[in-house]
Structures are given as structure tokens and as C-alpha cells.
Amino acid sequence: MQQPPTSHGYDGHVAVMAFPFGTHAAPMLAVTRRLATYCPTTIFSFFNTSESNISVFSTADEHKLVAPNVKAYELADGVPEGYAFTGKPQERIELFMKAAPRSFREAMEAAVSDAGGKAVSCLVTDAFFWFAAEMAEEMGVAWLPFWTAGVCSLSAHFYTDYIRDRLGSVRDDAVGHEEEPISCIPGMSKIKVGDLPEGVVFGDTQSFFSCMLQKMGLALPKAAAVLINTFQELDPTITSDLNSKFKKFLTIGPVHSMSPSPAAADTYTCIPWLHKQKLASVAYVGFGSVTTPPPHELVALAEALEASNVPFIWSIRDSAKGNLPGGFLERTHGSQGILVPWAPQTSVLAHVAVGVFITHGGWNSLVESVAGGVPMICRPFFGDQRLNGRMVQDVWQVGLKLGPGAFTKDGIIESLDQILYQEKGKILRHNVRALKQLSDIAIGPNGSSTINFMALSEFVSPNP
Known part of the structure; x- marks a missing residue:
């Protein structure tokens, strides 16, 4: 220094x-x-x-x-x-x-x-x-x-x-x-x-x-x-x-x-992998530097991603991988998605292949998602995250807030379907891109x- x-x-x-x-x-x-x-x-x-x-x-x-x-x-x-x-x-x-x-x-x-x-x-x-x-x-x-x-x-x-x-x-x-x-x-x-x-x-x-x-x-x-x-x-x-x-x-x-x-080093080659994916098709999963969902929710999330066949990047600590369902890594890694211990989040969210962000709803993650024009699926845990999730879903209408506040396999599958494939997703993408334009003008x-x-x-x- x-x-x-x-x-x-x-x-x-x-x-x-x-x-x-x-x-x-x-x-x-x-x-x-x-x-x-x-x-x-x-x-x-x-x-x-x-x-x-x-x-x-x-x-x-x-x-x-x-x-x-x-x-x-x-x-x-x-x-x-x-x-x-x-x-x-x-x-x-x-x-x-x-x-x-x-x-x-x-x-x-x-x-x-x-x-x-x-x-x-x-x-x-x-x-x-x-x-x-x-x-x-x-x-x-x-x-x-x-x-x-x-x-x-x-x-x-x-x-x-x-x-x-x-x-x-x-x-x-x-x-x-x-x-x-x-x-x-x-x-x-x-x-x-x-x-x-x-x-x-x-x-x-x-x-x-x-x-x-x-x-x-x-x-x-x-x-x-x-x-x-x-x-x-x-x-x-x-x-x-x-x-x-x-x-x-x-x-x-x-x-x-x-x-x-400056753009953080893409140590785990997330961006080259995204280059091979279709427009707005990928789910990016990340819960910040503090939060890790409990083991049963990690299982539900993994099962939902696999069952939906949605391509994904999942930023997950190595210490949490042991909670994933048996065989999940072998069945999905590389073919359907990649699991990395860290991802260059702003660069990932700015990529055109990313269609949804599964997040805890922390403020930094939220504004980075808006800046990338990416709709969110929020699973709040503590602090301001519940407020942020409510704003995302009911005020700005740029994503969904999972209820009753926990990951379930069916809830995630339904949310992914709505955002990536249904008319609801088109509306959410339109709204978040409108906020992105306002953000760009503000700065x-x-x-x-x-x-x-x-x-x-x-x-x-x-x-x-």
C-alpha cells in the first residue's frame, strides 16, 4: 500500500x-x-x-x-x-x-x-x-x-x-x-x-x-x-x-x-462456458460471501436444477458440496452446468446468456442484477433481504420471492419455468431492463x- x-x-x-x-x-x-x-x-x-x-x-x-x-x-x-x-x-x-x-x-x-x-x-x-x-x-x-x-x-x-x-x-x-x-x-x-x-x-x-x-x-x-x-x-x-x-x-x-x-479474473472459466449457451437461458446461482442455505435447501435446489434441465452456473463453497445429492456433480457438471467456488459475478450477470439470478437478495447482488438486466428468484435469509425480495417481486416487479421463504424443489422448478419460458418472464425481463436503463442514465x-x-x-x- x-x-x-x-x-x-x-x-x-x-x-x-x-x-x-x-x-x-x-x-x-x-x-x-x-x-x-x-x-x-x-x-x-x-x-x-x-x-x-x-x-x-x-x-x-x-x-x-x-x-x-x-x-x-x-x-x-x-x-x-x-x-x-x-x-x-x-x-x-x-x-x-x-x-x-x-x-x-x-x-x-x-x-x-x-x-x-x-x-x-x-x-x-x-x-x-x-x-x-x-x-x-x-x-x-x-x-x-x-x-x-x-x-x-x-x-x-x-x-x-x-x-x-x-x-x-x-x-x-x-x-x-x-x-x-x-x-x-x-x-x-x-x-x-x-x-x-x-x-x-x-x-x-x-x-x-x-x-x-x-x-x-x-x-x-x-x-x-x-x-x-x-x-x-x-x-x-x-x-x-x-x-x-x-x-x-x-x-x-x-x-x-x-x-x-477491473473485471475480476475468471479463474474457473465461467465466461467461456457462457459463450456456448443460448440467449437468456442460464440460471446463475450465488448467495454472496456470508450466506449458505441449509443442507436440505441445497438438496432441493440441486434437484430442481437437474430436473428442469436448465443450464446453470452455481457459485458454491467447496465445503457445501458434500450436502448435494449423490451423483449430482457427476450427472450435471460440464454437461448441464458448472459448479465453481467463486464466480466473477458482475461479469456473469452482464452476459447475454444469463436469464435468471437465484440469489439471497443482498443489496449488492440486487443492484448488480439490475445493472445486468437479469430477473431474480430471491430466497431471503436475514437483515434487509426480505425487504429487498418484496421490492423485487411486488414493487419493481423484476423477479420472484420464494414463499414461504425456503427453497423447495417444486417451487424452484415453477419459478424457473415462469421466468425462462412463460409470458411472466417476458414482463419481468422488460421491467428489469427498464430499471437498467434508468441506472445507466443516473450514472x-x-x-x-x-x-x-x-x-x-x-x-x-x-x-x-
């Missing part, structure tokens, strides 16, 4: 605070890289854990995409020496977050020293870091939180207290309340209680993670601007509502299109995301 920039020739110093779990850090680095290019006289100190930095900087460093005014700093992961993990959900996140305020302050002191005493002039942080509002106020600088997902989930967290007041806290996984619409929130009339992230009105509303998100929702109006990885034309009603609640609300996405990284020279990015650059640099 680069040597730390000195203060000579620089007129600003931005502290960038990344959340090192899931897929948060990569879009934050992408935004930082682009800002550094737009604002060459500003220093950007990027704070993240060592493990996450290695992951997100590897490709960027290899292709010399990181500007000389960007310097990575390592944060402690918050795990005490000799600590014995208890298996508690989100334990690593809780340990990191409890240590984060002190870790960030210490890291910023080091960055200021490295920069020849150039004081931090702006905080760009993951929106999860609600405490950054107080830090920025103490420092007398602007706070710019970045929400890496969509406006629907952000709205749910912003309105958490209001939703609780209207609906009350619902226990036992919202039994009996799942189908109640969230009609009290602008733009969310087709969202149901059962679609909300855990901790809003059901599940453990007092968990560390739930409280963290509630505090975030309360802190965001203090921000100089709230940044988000979407384009305003995707959800105009919710975007307009949140724009009225924050000082500034800047849609600067899709980030993977606004600040693209164009005069598009909404480009204009908002320029507004962001004015916050972080006195002379953008």
Missing part, C-alpha cells in the same frame, strides 16, 4: 471509517477511490481491520487503482487477547463496535501525525457508526454517513420508533402479524411486517445490533449529508421522503457502476448519481 501522504500540497484530510463485516468495506473503498480522484488535494485516511483491508485492497492495489492521496490504516478487531468465543450471534460485530470509538480516535491520531499534523476536516463513515455524529461535532467537522444498502431498509431503521409505536413490538417472529402492511411509512405500502429486518418490531429488539441500528436512525438527521448506494429513480417516493428528513440525501449509486473495479454525465457525487466532493474538499 501507499506511503502516507504528507501535509505538503494538501488542503483537506478526510477520515474514512469502514465497517469490516459482510460486504460493507468494498463499496466504501470504491467511493473513497473515486473521491480521491475527484479531490487530488485532499488526503483520505481509510480505517478498517487488517483482515478486511487485505480483502478489499488486494485487487485495487494490483491494478494501481488506489490514488497516492489514499492511505489504509489498521484498526483493532476488538477481540481481547485470549478471548473465548461463546457462539453468540454477531459476537465479532459486538466486540468490534464496543472498541470502535476508541480505536478510531487512536487511528486518527496516527493518521494526523503521518500527514504532518494535517487535522481531519471531514468524517465519511459507514452509517452503522452512529457515534461518529458526536465525534464530528466535537471535532467541528462534517459527518457524512454512507448507507451501503437501499432506501427501503434505511427507511425501516429511520422510522423504527414510529413503527413500534404504531404496531407495537411483535414477538415469536411476528406470528399473526406477518401480512400487516407498513402503510404508515411513505412508499412502503406493499411492505409487510414480516418483511422488516429483525429487531425493528420482532425478534430481539434489545440486542446490541438492534440497538445499534435504532441509534443510527436517530443520529442520521445530524449528518451534513447521508450517502446511499442506489439511484434516486429506483424508489422515488421513499427517496423523496428521506430527502425531507435529512439535511442532504445523496444517492450516489450503484457504486459498482459509478466506481468500477451518466448529467445523471442524478453523478450530480450527487459532485455535491459529495464539495463536502470533502475545499477545492474539488
